[in-house]
Amino acid sequence: MPMCSRKCGKNAVLKRPKTGDALCKECFFEVFENEIHFTITRANLFKPGSTVAIGASGGKDSTVLAYVLKLLNEKYKYGLKLVLLSIDEGITGYRDDSLKTVEQNRDDYEMELKVLSYKDLYGWTMDEIVKQIGRKNNCTFCGVFRRQALDRGAMQLNVDYLSTGHNADDIAETVLMNILRGDLARLKRCTSIITDSGDGIPRVKPLKYTYEKEIVMYAYFRKLVYFSTECVFAPNAYRGHARILLKDLEKIDPSVIMNIIQSGESLVINEDRKLPSLTKCQKCAYVSSQQICKACILLEGLNRGLPKLGIGKSSRVNKLITENNRQNNCCNDNCNKNCTNLVKNNV
Numbered sequence: 001m002p003m004c005s006r007k008c009g010k011n012a013v014l015k016r017p018k019t020g021d022a023l024c025k026e027c028f029f030e031v032f033e034n035e036i037h038f039t040i041t042r043a044n045l046f047k048p049g050s051t052v053a054i055g056a057s058g059g060k061d062s063t064v065l066a067y068v069l070k071l072l073n074e075k076y077k078y079g080l081k082l083v084l085l086s087i088d089e090g091i092t093g094y095r096d097d098s099l100k101t102v103e104q105n106r107d108d109y110e111m112e113l114k115v116l117s118y119k120d121l122y123g124w125t126m127d128e129i130v131k132q133i134g135r136k137n138n139c140t141f142c143g144v145f146r147r148q149a150l151d152r153g154a155m156q157l158n159v160d161y162l163s164t165g166h167n168a169d170d171i172a173e174t175v176l177m178n179i180l181r182g183d184l185a186r187l188k189r190c191t192s193i194i195t196d197s198g199d200g201i202p203r204v205k206p207l208k209y210t211y212e213k214e215i216v217m218y219a220y221f222r223k224l225v226y227f228s229t230e231c232v233f234a235p236n237a238y239r240g241h242a243r244i245l246l247k248d249l250e251k252i253d254p255s256v257i258m259n260i261i262q263s264g265e266s267l268v269i270n271e272d273r274k275l276p277s278l279t280k281c282q283k284c285a286y287v288s289s290q291q292i293c294k295a296c297i298l299l300e301g302l303n304r305g306l307p308k309l310g311i312g313k314s315s316r317v318n319k320l321i322t323e324n325n326r327q328n329n330c331c332n333d334n335c336n337k338n339c340t341n342l343v344k345n346n347v
């Protein structure tokens with residue numbers, strides 16, 4: 001390895017994936033942390049005196065996020081109270097182990113930890129859901145439930161912000177996915193560093209411009225404890241394709257990640273296209289872009305033995321409900337069984 005390119009006189013120990021610079025360990029720590037500080041201050045991410053919940057999965061991103069936020073909070077006196085929020089999806093051999101890592105983070109970083117489980121919130125663990133629906137669409141359930149569970153946890157903790165460890169690779173992947181799917185609503189908001197979750201608690205992504213490879217290097221050189229096993233259930237296939245494409249492109253030119261994010265940020269969505277607005281779910285009162293939120297539809301499907309309810313388009317959902325009601329000799333508007341709930345609400 002050559003000398004550190006910042007001319008500090010030390011030998012370089014790594015080549016920065018983002019810029020190609022050869023750096024020593026200390027200079028790498030400094031540029032890595034400074035870039036996140038710059039991201040936070042340039043976007044005015046946190047108001048002094050606020051409480052921030054860090055979505056903590058025990059993985060590398062959220063572990064590095066917790067470590068760096070604590071460090072920057074002390075170094076630059078952000079005046080934040082940091083707490084950890086973990087969602088236990090109920091995945092044996094995965095989340096039970098990663099939660100032990102989060103507990104270790106809680107002790108190491110001296111932060112309060114709140115854990116909410118799918119079982120308590122929805123009555124189902126992911127293990128039970130997968131038994132019911134198989135491995136094909138389980139990521140849909142997990143993603144929808146986790147999103148709402150994090151919002152509910154943030155509300156219970158009465159925090160001002162919910163901060164997640166989404167990194168630059170995650171965001172670039174999401175931009176690609178939304179383009180490929182033609183999902184303009186998500187494309188419009190997926191590059192935002194702050195998103196309104198509709199309940200008044202903004203979600204923030206301080207690692208938005210931080211490359212995944214650098215997060216791994218940082219955790220390695222800082223000797224941070226994190227959980228690195230993949231989820232035991234099938235990975236999200238569609239995201240997987242976007243991820244492979246991005247990794248292939250990154251090999252040719254690492255700046256593609258930043259280029260995709262910047263392209264996403266600069267897109268202007270045609271105002272003529274009607275985009276869904278956020279409202280409150282009529283069933284659970286949590287935020288939704290429909291009258292009934294996706295979590296309630298999926299849950300209703302599970303509870304009624306119709307696990308495919310809510311997977312795919314809403315026209316399919318209507319068809320499934322109607323078919324099921326017919327099979328059960330259900331009337332429609334005057335039905336006294338709970339099966340008309342969704343039909344009445346035009347889901």
Ligand SMILES: Nc1ncnc2c1ncn2[C@@H]1O[C@H](COP(=O)(O)OP(=O)(O)OP(=O)(O)O)[C@@H](O)[C@H]1O
Nearest residue numbers: 055056057059060061062063085086087164165166
């Ligand atoms: N079970 C969970 N509990 C709390 N927060 C979570 C959980 N799963 C994901 N998150 C939050 O969402 C972010 C992105 O989720 P993703 O699925 O990429 O995480 P991961 O790969 O499990 O772990 P990490 O991103 O921490 O390495 C995480 O960094 C974390 O902030």
